[in-house]
Amino acid sequence: MTVFPEDFTWGAATAAYQIEGAAAEDGRGPSVWDDFCRTPGKVLNGDTGDVAVDHYHRYRDDVALMAELGLSAYRFSISWSRVLPDGAGAPNPAGLDFYRRLVDELLEAGVQPWPTLYHWDLPSALEKAGGWPERDTAHRFADYAALVHQALGDRVRHWTTVNEPWCAAFLGYASGEHAPGRRDAAASLDAAHHLMVGHGLAVQAMRAQQPGNRFGAAVNLYAVSPATDDPADLDAARRIDGLQNRFFLDPLLLGRYPEDVLADLEPFGFAPADAGTIAQPLDQLGVNYYTRHTVSGVPGEATQAVSSPFSAHSPWVGAEHVRFVPGGRPVTGMGWEIDAPGLRETLARVAREYPAVPLYVTENGAGYDEHLNGDGTVHDAGRVAYLDAHLRACHGAIADGVPLRGYFTWSLLDNFEWAWGYSKRFGLVHVDYATQRRVPKDSARWYAEVIRRGAL
Numbered sequence: 001m002t003v004f005p006e007d008f009t010w011g012a013a014t015a016a017y018q019i020e021g022a023a024a025e026d027g028r029g030p031s032v033w034d035d036f037c038r039t040p041g042k043v044l045n046g047d048t049g050d051v052a053v054d055h056y057h058r059y060r061d062d063v064a065l066m067a068e069l070g071l072s073a074y075r076f077s078i079s080w081s082r083v084l085p086d087g088a089g090a091p092n093p094a095g096l097d098f099y100r101r102l103v104d105e106l107l108e109a110g111v112q113p114w115p116t117l118y119h120w121d122l123p124s125a126l127e128k129a130g131g132w133p134e135r136d137t138a139h140r141f142a143d144y145a146a147l148v149h150q151a152l153g154d155r156v157r158h159w160t161t162v163n164e165p166w167c168a169a170f171l172g173y174a175s176g177e178h179a180p181g182r183r184d185a186a187a188s189l190d191a192a193h194h195l196m197v198g199h200g201l202a203v204q205a206m207r208a209q210q211p212g213n214r215f216g217a218a219v220n221l222y223a224v225s226p227a228t229d230d231p232a233d234l235d236a237a238r239r240i241d242g243l244q245n246r247f248f249l250d251p252l253l254l255g256r257y258p259e260d261v262l263a264d265l266e267p268f269g270f271a272p273a274d275a276g277t278i279a280q281p282l283d284q285l286g287v288n289y290y291t292r293h294t295v296s297g298v299p300g301e302a303t304q305a306v307s308s309p310f311s312a313h314s315p316w317v318g319a320e321h322v323r324f325v326p327g328g329r330p331v332t333g334m335g336w337e338i339d340a341p342g343l344r345e346t347l348a349r350v351a352r353e354y355p356a357v358p359l360y361v362t363e364n365g366a367g368y369d370e371h372l373n374g375d376g377t378v379h380d381a382g383r384v385a386y387l388d389a390h391l392r393a394c395h396g397a398i399a400d401g402v403p404l405r406g407y408f409t410w411s412l413l414d415n416f417e418w419a420w421g422y423s424k425r426f427g428l429v430h431v432d433y434a435t436q437r438r439v440p441k442d443s444a445r446w447y448a449e450v451i452r453r454g455a456l
């Protein structure tokens, strides 16, 4: 039997724009994702998060579902524009109140709340003022973090500042596949840097309020392999690993950007004092892991299944041949290769190359295009196999000595999958988007049993 430590955190994750709905209710202001969804051609089928899975109104039922599954923690995000409709200035009491009620409900059900402060839904007013490429946004983020932490910090112990800053910066400002849909390589690097600075300022502000709480960020890391040992492929792997992984891990944990990446990104620059602001001591680091990238630097056809800013609107020079190539593994419904050993490798790498920090897998899961059977079942064997393999990888990492303390699957519920709209389902629980009926899939029952036994 594969037994996990007794105090292992078993969780599931979601994000505000993907589940809440109630986009124009109770004083919520618009975010870049509201605007992006309304721009023709940006989101599949013109889908929006206006209603999403109506969690704003159904949060009590959803917390009851979590309790049924036996989750020890629930990772959710806070909508900045629900709390501060203009991103700054006067707070919206009804918005804060929603999160107070959610936290109370979770605590009552014995599920630890794990909020993330930024999961990509920048208030529109702040984007109009320049968005993340503007330094001021980092300061507004710290103010917002302090406001939310002031309201919830007495009952919420674990805090995540930013989620997947790589996506927010490079999909949002370089490739334009995500909101706000800009295609400006230089701006995307400033955005990445300011997300990091915002993280540091937010940790400082929150820690000053409650030094005993636990603070961290969640980064999306990939295992990266060169397609061959051709020097061009090795260099492509260095570049992808550099911009995808080390460009965020190094400033967070080492207090500097990787030199080789800075050389690739010239003339990107930043104020030297920022390095100290970013590298606040961390109490936890969230690792979101989905797949491995196999990359080549040899000219050839782009065969990537993964949408990426690295190809079309690269924020660096001299990398025109870097491309993703198939690694020959089975894929999920997203076209992402399934590589559980890559998770073990990634966790071991963080533990080996960076100062010790408690790690949590804050996202891991598989998206498919599934449907409910006539008998009210969803047989998602692919997801069960995916989760099983990745949890075994987590167990292996713990056996290797990695300080891995918990695992959150993405996602609790089917939800709005960004530019893919509602076409891809990641949930343990199926949602009928017409009726909002929730039906646990086979994977939900399987995960509940794993949690109950603390073992695979």
Ligand code: IFM
Binding pocket: 015, 018, 164, 288, 363, 410, 417, 418, 426
């Ligand atoms: O749905 C997203 C989530 O918002 C961030 N991480 C990846 C997930 C699957 O694409």
